[in-house]
Amino acid sequence: FCLGLRIIRQPKWESLATFICSSMKQVAHIRQISRNLRERFGEIRKIDSYVVHIFPSAERIAATSAGELRKCALGYRAKNLLATARLVASGDVDLGKLAALSDIDLRVRLCELPGVGAKVANCVMLFAYERLGAFPIDVWIERVLRERYFPRALKLNARRLEAFTQQYFGGHGGYAQQYLFHHARKTGGRRAVGARNGTRQKR
């Protein structure tokens, strides 16, 4: 439950790039990486008296090297971001044209990109392609799903979980996911699973 929660439409390349950088990272660190990329490679724009670096284009990223990207704290993600940037910059992949595809086809195409799997693809679909049914499952979501819907199902693989969320949450599953995510973060990390009780609020 979170009054006023909204999903905003975000730029395709920037979303794709930052979600490729997001694997195995916490939000604070992803923000740091994005800032590094912007300050190092982003064009400068002046808005009144503010000077900002915009997020670098795929062409700009493609013109860097894995070594330079690593200096932005990307670690092993550097080569994935570089490879994907090259695909986008060369025109082999047209992010704009992908918008015409069905959810299924779009996900398949996104997953073909280096560093993109089911979770990252769903994030990009939800935030950049207006696919409000896309349901990204990260560890936070998985925890809350198991806790609330499968209290003692032991054998429950990713495929079954995904099938359940599509069936159960349907066409606006992405919004449900955002509420669940907010709930999971708000009620504490995995350590709190056993210690939580009185402060619990549902949905």
Added chain:
DNA sequence: AACCAGGGGGTCT
């Protein structure tokens, strides 16, 4: 199917 590498800031002790 199960397991593991990989990078570095965050959080706790």
Added chain:
DNA sequence: AGACCCCATGGT
């Protein structure tokens, strides 16, 4: 200061 946590993807 040092220990441990975080946690998607791709490859074995």
